[in-house]
Amino acid sequence: MSTFRFWQTPRAGNMARLALHTSKLPALADNHLRIKVHAVGLNFADIFALTGLYSATPQGAFTPGLEFAGEVQEVGQQTQGFAVGDRVMGVTRFGGYTTVIDSEADYLIPLPADWDYAQGAAWPAQTLTAWYALIHLGALQADQQVLIHSAAGGVGLQAMKLVQALGARPTGTVGSEEKAAWLRQQGFQDVLVRETDFARQLQRDERRFDLVLDAIGGKVQIASFDALNPMGRLVVFGAAEFTPSHNRPNYLKAAWRYLRRPRYDVMEMISSNRSVLAFNLIWLWEQKGKMQVLLEELQTIPLPPPHVGHRFAFDDAHAALTLLRSGQSVGKVVLEATPDPA
Ligand SMILES: NC(=O)c1ccc[n+]([C@@H]2O[C@H](COP(=O)([O-])OP(=O)(O)OC[C@H]3O[C@@H](n4cnc5c(N)ncnc54)[C@H](OP(=O)(O)O)[C@@H]3O)[C@@H](O)[C@H]2O)c1
Incomplete structure (x- = not known):
């Protein structure tokens, strides 16, 4: 060839x-x-x-x-x-x-x-992302309640499986009933179809979490942060709300979303004892040593x-x-x- x-x-x-x-x-x-x-x-x-x-x-x-x-x-x-x-x-x-x-x-x-x-x-990419978010930044502990957005997606599904395998309790959110039904068939019972007012949905059901994985952003992320228990962590690694619906981005819409993106007040974070962490794994490409450590860890992850x-x-x-x-x-x-x- x-x-x-x-x-x-x-x-x-x-x-x-x-x-x-x-x-x-x-x-x-x-x-x-x-x-x-x-x-x-x-x-x-x-x-x-x-x-x-x-x-x-x-x-x-x-x-x-x-x-x-x-x-x-x-x-x-x-x-x-x-x-x-x-x-x-x-x-x-x-x-x-x-x-x-x-x-x-x-x-x-x-x-x-x-x-x-x-x-x-x-x-590799999606499992490493879920692993890094849950273990390295999230400091996941057994028995914790973990909220995972886009739980039927590539990263989300790996995160749901990892949380369960490590003895914690996953709550998944998805954008449709079809995905929720599919996740339940896979053995994940706690699945929410996100409603337009996600903050009200969480308050109505009195939902609280120790750890949140979010790659959607916007109001979904703010509502998730507000539902954290003291000592809770929000781990952010994407912003799917910016997804263009066509081949080209709508720059006006993207700019509007960017202006309204979530921002966090560190003084408030001290008072309420909750934190926000964020990462992009592509940075690791340049850090060969760190990447190799993670690729070695990846081979030990207990998932099918x-x-x-x-x-x-x-x-x-x-x-x-x-x-x-x-x-x-x-x-x-x-x-x-x-x-x-x-
Ligand atoms: N920082 C990093 O190092 C890193 C690495 C890998 C992935 N990521 C991020 O992690 C997220 C998941 O990645 P993935 O490759 O596994 O994708 P995926 O979860 O398989 O697909 C993305 C999901 O985002 C949700 N979503 C929310 N708002 C959306 C919108 N406006 N348009 C389209 N989809 C929307 C959809 O699920 P629901 O509607 O069911 O929620 C969709 O299925 C992405 O945001 C990605 O950029 C970050």
């Missing part, structure tokens, strides 16, 4: 510009491995990067994609730890929507033997393979992104490369 295919946008700002390209493979660098990508995991950040609403969006042309799974095809001369034929999953700072990726070994971990490639591509809710062919990236952007997806959305003919 001397060529590979990849999705690329000439610049951020309009998802319609994302186009499929074919190119010749360059020579492999000595410190890289070449992976034949079988599956690519989609993340909400891909939408924000493509529309230019993501702080880490690259300048100029770029290939979206933060995680993948595949098979090692070639090993650079100065690379250790993996051999040709190994099944791996990995993370990348963009460049994931491709059929071949060159990666340093530091960003790869072995794919468990009983997982398929789509499950591997669904694991992730739920792949939607599988699309590699060529159908636009349809996959449209589904993810709609807010209707359940679990992970994955692109699968067509296997080469035998």
Whole structure:
């Protein structure tokens, strides 16, 4: 195989510009491995990067994609730890929507033997996000009551499972009855369909929480902070309320939301003994040592393979992104490369 295919946008700002390209493979660098990508995991950040609403969006042309799974095809001369034929999953700072990726070994971990490639591509980013939010920042304790927004989504579902596995009590929120019914079928009994006045919904049911995971923002986030018990923590890692409903952002709407974003008064936080923490894992890409520690932790997390809710062919990236952007997806959305003919 001397060529590979990849999705690329000439610049951020309009998802319609994302186009499929074919190119010749360059020579492999000595410190890289070449992976034949079988599956690519989609993340909400891909939408924000493509529309230019993501702080880490690259300048100029770029290939979206933060995680993948595949098979090692070639090993650079100065690379250790993996051999040709190994099944791996990995993370990348963009460049994931491709059929071949060159990666340093530091960003790869072995794919468990009983997982398929789509499950591997669904694991690293969202599980690490849930883990980092709950354990590193949330300091989760057994028996705590934990509120998880978008609980049927990629990160949310991993967080629900982790909270349950670690002996705490998850309350999930979702945007539709269908998702709530699905979550209950998975064994999560405490699920709320968010009402327009989410603050009143929480007050009416006298809901209190020790920890909240939020990536929606706005009034949902403020209401969640107000429902924290003393010593409680709000962990924020996204702002899905800014999601554009079309290929291009509505900048006026986004600016309005930005002006009305939640802000917190640290003096009040001292008085009420509650805190707010926030993070973006993409920062870890540059911090190789810290990333490796987290990737090692990731291999010890006591969870079954992730739920792949939607599988699309590699060529159908636009349809996959449209589904993810709609807010209707359940679990992970994955692109699968067509296997080469035998
Ligand atoms: N900071 C980080 O390092 C980091 C890393 C990974 C992910 N994230 C963030 O975590 C969140 C979840 O990521 P994910 O990839 O797992 O996505 P996801 O949860 O599978 O999908 C996003 C969900 O957001 C909810 N949502 C709320 N308002 C929405 C709107 N206006 N339009 C569309 N959807 C809306 C929808 O679920 P409901 O309606 O059911 O709530 C939707 O399914 C995203 O906000 C993402 O940016 C952050």
